[in-house]
Amino acid sequence: MGIDNHDEHLALIAALPDLVFVLTESGRYAAVFGGQSNELYHQEHALVGRNLFDVLPHEKAQWFSDRILQTLTENKLMVFDYSLSGEDVDTLENQSGPEGLLRFEGRVTPFPTNRYGERAVIWVARNITERYQLEKQLIYHSEVDVLSKTFNRRKLFEQLEKSFYTFQRYQERYSFILVDIDDFKLINDKYGHHCGDKAIQHIASTCLSILRRSDILGRLGGDEFAIIHKVTDKDSAYVLAERLRNTISQLVIDPDCCNMKLSISVGISQFNSNDYTIDQIYKRADVALYVSKQKGKNCISLN
Known part of the structure; x- marks a missing residue:
């Protein structure tokens, strides 16, 4: 029995090295894919169905919500850098991933359909902590x-x-x-x-x-x-x-x-x-x- 195109696409997305979130305009985690490396990411699939404001400190949740609205308003790919640790996310067990404050690059684009019942974005989170720390060191030594x-x-x-x-x-x-x-x-x-x-x-x-x-x-x-x-x-x-x-x-x-x-x-x-x-x-x-x-x-x- 063959695999239909939808399942094949989901399998491909799940295998991506970076974390991929589908976040709705109201702040709901509609889907989470990828990010299978425990060295780089916490396993965040338990977030599905939860809201940003349920699992993150209010200030951080508001920041993500604002970026989602900004992307939907601009209706184009947006790139944001931000810091987050496993301790910031209530649903995570910190043992499931890297310790300490991590740096991410978020590449955010509007979702093309209303499949999840409201407007949404695809948020690809790439762990850039090592690069970020190196850049900070270079800046420090130059100044x-x-x-x-x-x-x-x-x-x-x-x-x-x-x-x-x-x-x-x-x-x-x-x-x-x-x-x-x-x-x-x-x-x-x-x-x-x-x-x-x-x-x-x-x-x-x-x-x-x-x-x-x-x-x-x-x-x-x-x-x-x-x-x-x-x-x-x-x-x-x-x-x-x-x-x-x-x-x-x-x-x-x-x-x-x-x-x-x-x-x-x-x-x-x-x-x-x-x-x-x-x-x-x-x-x-x-x-x-x-x-x-x-x-x-x-x-x-x-x-």
Whole structure:
């Protein structure tokens, strides 16, 4: 006895490596196919007949529902990236698939008929967790300074450009703060580059512990850091710089390396309406930093 075309099609779909859902406009799981690999997917066939809002946290269910409506409204293939774990789905036994938060690419297209009693979409879910994690690592290494774990020079100036645009477009006020480790050459020459590295790491971690989430820290290179500070009042940049200077002046590099005390010199420039490039902002801060060095270090200057 032969297999009819419908059964053959179902067998082919069931053998697909990726999970295939038929989801209706109301959020009902009308059918689930494929995704037989336990290494990549949880076995989700128990979802059939259930509703998104019955098995997922409300916020996630609403996100999926919105994407279904968007696809039906656009009436074309849509592609969405999203994260989901087995713990998010009430009907699953977590032992049936991979652990932790997974990343998926959903390729969603309108179902061509009303076979399931209402409009529906075909949602093909592909596990892209490994690719996603690799991309995150590549982005991290392209943006972060390895030694200090702060933004590198390229990323810092990219952020400075964005802040400058925001300043010009929305009149939000910013300051640019240059921070230079005092006597860094002496630290390297007298105690070795290992202690110089320790000094850089100490300065970076101290700054990160004090800065607000809206502040951006990056290492320009060598012993120099920069902060993009979103101004809260006319003195906020100076107050922040003084807090950094005072905190760092009470630290030693590393008791196991050397007991030499750390200090910083600081130069501050404000974004102003006459600026037309970020170079002007940087140069004013650099001049202010030079003044701090000339005044004997461990101090703050504004320009």
